[in-house]
Amino acid sequence: MEDLIKKTRTYRRFQQDRLISEQTMATLIDLARLGGSARNCQPWQFMPVTDGGRCRAIFPFLAWAGYLTDWRGPEPGEQPSAYVLCLLNRSRLKGNEREAHFDLGIASQNLLLGAMAEGIGGCRIGAFSPKLADLFEMPEHLEVGLVIALGYPAESVVIEPVEGDNIRYWRDETGVHHVPKRSRTDVLVDLPWRS
Template sequence: MNVISVEDPMKKLVEVTRTYRKFYQDHRIQGEFLHDLVNLARLGGSARNSQPWQYMVVNDPEVCEKIFPFLGWAGYLADWKGPVPGERPAAYIICLLNKERLAGSEAEAQFDLGIATQNILLGAMQCGIGGCRIASIGAGLSRLFDIPVRLTISLVIALGKPRETVVIEECSNNSTVRYWRDEEGVHHVPKRTLASCLVELPLVKP
C-alpha cells in the first residue's frame, strides 16, 4: 500500500517550506546557488510546454536595497511595514513573463509560475534558505532596470536565511485564515484541516 509516512523527507520539507519575511541580511547567497534554483524552476511543468517565464537573479547588496522599497509585505499585518535593516532579503529572483513565448493565455502562464516558484522555495529550504513570494510590486521597480518590451515583471521572490519561526495551526472551516504574530514574534499560519479539504460528491443521476 502506498502511504506517505509522517517521517517522509518530502513531507517534512513541504511542512517547513513556509513564507519567511525576516532574514539574516548579512548571510550572503551566491549567484551559482540562485542559478541552481532557477534550474529547478525551469524543470517544472508548463501548459502547452510554452515555458514563458524568465528569471533575473540579484544578490548585490546595493541593488537589493534599491529593490526593497518597491515591495509590499504581509497584507494581514497592517502595522508592520516589512523587515528592518539587518533583517531584509539577501537576494531576489525576479520572475518575468516573456509574452513572445506565450502559446496560450496569461492565466495558463500563471499556473506555470506557481509550479516554478514552489520548486524554487522547496529547493531553497532544503539548503536552509527561506523565501517569500511577493506580488505587491510598485511600478517603480520596472524603471530600475532596462527591461525589454517583451518582458513584464509578475512576481518577486525574496530570499535569505530565516530569522523568524513560522508554525502551522490547524483551523476549522469557520475559523479565520489570517496569519498573526504572537508576543514573542512567532508567526502563526492557519491551515484548513485535511478533512475540510476533501469532498465526496455523488454522481448525477441520469
C-alpha cells in the same frame, strides 16, 4: 518530502548579512525552469539579484504581509539578501496568460522547496509597485510578474489549525509567525456522480 513541504513556509525576516552564493541561486533557477509548463511554452524567465546595493534598491517597491497591518516589512538587518524576479516573456506565450500563471506557481514552488532544502527561506511577493520595472532597461516583451525574496530565516514560522473560518496569520509576543491551515477534512470534497 512531507517534512520539506511543512518547513517551506513564507518567511519575511532574514539574516540579511548571510549571503546566498551564485551557485545556489543558479541551482534554484534550474529547479524553477524544470517545472511543468502548459503547452511547454516555458514563458517565464528569471533574474537573480544578489548584490546588496541592488537588493536595497528593490526593497522599497515591495509590500509585505497584508494581515500584519502594524508592520511595514523587515527592518534593515532583516531584509532579503537575494531576490528572483520572475519575468513573463510575452513573446513565448502560445496559450492564454492564465496558463502561464499556473506555470509560475509550479516554478516558484520548485524554487522555494529547493531553497528550504538548503536552509533558505523565501517569500513570494505579488504586491509590488509597477515602478519597480523602472529600475531596469525592460524590453517591451518582458514584464515583472512576481518577486521572490530569499534569505536565511531570522524568524520561526509554525502551522496552526484554522479556528472557525479565521485564516489570518499573526505573530505572537515572542515574534513567532503563526499560519492557520485548514484541516484535511475541510479541504476534501466528495461530490455525487451523475448517473
